[in-house]
Amino acid sequence: MTDFGNAAKACAVNPLKLSPALGGALAFLGLDRCLPMLHGGQGCTAFSLVLAVRHFRETIPLQTTAMSELSTILGGADNVEQAIGTIYDRARPNVIGICTTALTETRDDDISAELPFILERHPEWQDLDVILASTPDYAGGLEAGWSRAVEAMVQALVEPSGRRRTLRRVNLLAGSHLSPADVEELRETIDGFGLKAIVLPDLSGSLDGHVPDDFVPTSLGGTPADLIRGMGESVMTLAIGEQMRPAAKALAERSGVPFTVFDRVTGLEAFDAFVATLMDISGTGPNDRLQRQRSRLVDAMLDGHFFFGGRCAGVAGDPDLALAMSGLLADLGCTVTRAVTTAQTPATEHIAANAVMVGDLDDLEQGLGESPALIVANSHAKDLSDRVGASLFRAGFPVYDRLGAPQRVSVGYRGTRDLVFALGNLLMDHDDTHPHPAGETTGERENHDRHIDATLAAG
Numbered sequence: 148m149t150d151f152g153n154a155a156k157a158c159a160v161n162p163l164k165l166s167p168a169l170g171g172a173l174a175f176l177g178l179d180r181c182l183p184m185l186h187g188g189q190g191c192t193a194f195s196l197v198l199a200v201r202h203f204r205e206t207i208p209l210q211t212t213a214m215s216e217l218s219t220i221l222g223g224a225d226n227v228e229q230a231i232g233t234i235y236d237r238a239r240p241n242v243i244g245i246c247t248t249a250l251t252e253t254r255d256d257d258i259s260a261e262l263p264f265i266l267e268r269h270p271e272w273q274d275l276d277v278i279l280a281s282t283p284d285y286a287g288g289l290e291a292g293w294s295r296a297v298e299a300m301v302q303a304l305v306e307p308s309g310r311r312r313t314l315r316r317v318n319l320l321a322g323s324h325l326s327p328a329d330v331e332e333l334r335e336t337i338d339g340f341g342l343k344a345i346v347l348p349d350l351s352g353s354l355d356g357h358v359p360d361d362f363v364p365t366s367l368g369g370t371p372a373d374l375i376r377g378m379g380e381s382v383m384t385l386a387i388g389e390q391m392r393p394a395a396k397a398l399a400e401r402s403g404v405p406f407t408v409f410d411r412v413t414g415l416e417a418f419d420a421f422v423a424t425l426m427d428i429s430g431t432g433p434n435d436r437l438q439r440q441r442s443r444l445v446d447a448m449l450d451g452h453f454f455f456g457g458r459c460a461g462v463a464g465d466p467d468l469a470l471a472m473s474g475l476l477a478d479l480g481c482t483v484t485r486a487v488t489t490a491q492t493p494a495t496e497h498i499a500a501n502a503v504m505v506g507d508l509d510d511l512e513q514g515l516g517e518s519p520a521l522i523v524a525n526s527h528a529k530d531l532s533d534r535v536g537a538s539l540f541r542a543g544f545p546v547y548d549r550l551g552a553p554q555r556v557s558v559g560y561r562g563t564r565d566l567v568f569a570l571g572n573l574l575m576d577h578d579d580t581h582p583h584p585a586g587e588t589t590g591e592r593e594n595h596d597r598h599i600d601a602t603l604a605a606g
Contacts, residue, residue: 167292177348187248322388
C-alpha cells in the first residue's frame with residue numbers, strides 16, 4: 148500500500164518545485180506568434196528565462212511588466228497597459244499571454260477586472276488577443292501554471308457551443324510533461340487513423356529546435372488562435388495528464404465536446420488505451436507501422452526486464468511526470484521506494500511507489516533507502532545521485548546538462564521502447580559500477596547472471 152505524506156519542514160532544502168508563472172509562459176509559447184509576459188518584477192522573468200533557455204537551447208521570447216516598489220503598492224494596471232502597448236508596437240504578436248506572479252497576486256492586483264477597460268481604450272489592438280492566467284508562485288508548481296494557462300486559452304478563445312461537428316477532427320490537450328517530440332509523436336499516431344488533431348498548446352511547432360529563416364520576436368510556431376476558436380467543432384477532446392482535466396472540462400462546457408483524460412501514454416497498456424480510443428473514434432484499426440511498433444516494444448520489455456527486476460529507484464517531478472515514470476518502472480518490475488512530487492493532485496493517488504510525498508529533492512534523498520540503483524528527476528538532482536551512488540535519468544524540466552531533451556520521445560510504443568532501453572542501459576552501467584546491490588550476495592548475483600544468460604540462449 149502506498150504511503151502519502153507532506154514534508155514537515157519550514158523551507159525547501161534542495162528545491163524541486165518550479166514557478167507556476169514559468170509553466171504558464173511555456174504553455175503560451177505553444178501558440179503561434181505569441182509573446183508571453185510575466186506580471187511582476189524583472190527578476191521573476193530573468194530567472195524563468197535562464198531556465199527556459201538552458202533547457203531548450205533556443206531564443207525564448209519572454210517579456211515583463213517590470214513592477215517597481217511604487218507600482219506594486221499603487222497597483223500594476225498602468226504597467227500592464229504600457230507593456231501591452233510596447234509589445235504590440237515593436238513585435239506585432241497575434242497573442243499576448245499574461246501570467247501573474249506572487250508579487251502582484253499577494254498585492255491582490257485585480258487585472259482580470261482592469262483588462263477589459265484597458266482593451267476598450269485601445270481599439271487599435273482589435274486584432275490582438277490578450278489572455279490572462281493566474282499563476283502565483285505559492286499555488287502549485289510548473290505543472291499547475293501550465294494547466295491554468297491552457298484553461299485560460301480555452302476560456303478566452305474557444306467559441307461557444309452550437310457549432311457543427313467536423314467528424315474526422317479531435318482536440319489534443321498536451322500536458323507540461325510532454326516534450327515537443329512527444330507531441331509530434333502523438334499527432335502522427337492520430338494522423339495514422341485518418342484523423343486530424345488540433346493540439347493545444349503545441350510546442351512541437353515552436354520549440355522543436357528548428358532554425359527560422361529570419362528573426363522573429365514572438366514564438367516561432369504553434370497553434371494559431373483562429374484554429375483554437377474552432378476546437379468546439381471537434382468530435383472528441385483527448386487530454387494527456389490529469390493537469391489537462393480542467394481545460395478539457397472548460398472546453399466541454401463551452402462547446403459540448405466530450406473528453407477523455409489519459410493519466411499517461413507511456414507504457415504498453417497505457418498506450419493501448421489511447422489507441423483503442425482512436426479506433427473507436429475513427430472506426431478503423433491501427434496501421435501496419437503502429438502494430439510493428441507495438442511488437443517491438445513487447446520485445447524490448449522482454450529483453451530489458453531482467454535488469455529492472457529487484458532494483459530500487461526514486462522518482463521526483465511534477466505529478467503527471469512522476470505518475471508516468473513510476474508506472475513504467477513498475478511495469479518492468481522495478482520498485483520505486485519513494486516518489487516526491489510538487490503538489491497533491493488526483494494524479495498523485497495513482498503514482499506507483501511505496502511512498503509518495505509532496506516535498507523536495509532532500510526528501511527524496513532521505514527516503515531512497517540503501518544503494519538505490521536509479522533516480523529519475525531533472526538535472527538539479529545530479530549532486531544527489533552522486534552522493535547516493537545512483538544512476539540519474541534526466542526527465543522533466545529543466546534538463547540543462549544533456550543535449551536533445553526537447554527532442555526525446557517518451558510516449559507511444561516507439562517512445563516507450565526507447566525509454567526502456569535508456570533506463571535499462573543506466574541500470575546495466577550501475578551494475579558494473581556497483582556489482583553488489585544492498586542485500587544481494589555474490590552467489591545471488593552470479594545466479595542472476597546465469598539466469599539471464601540461460602534465458603537469452605533459449606531465445
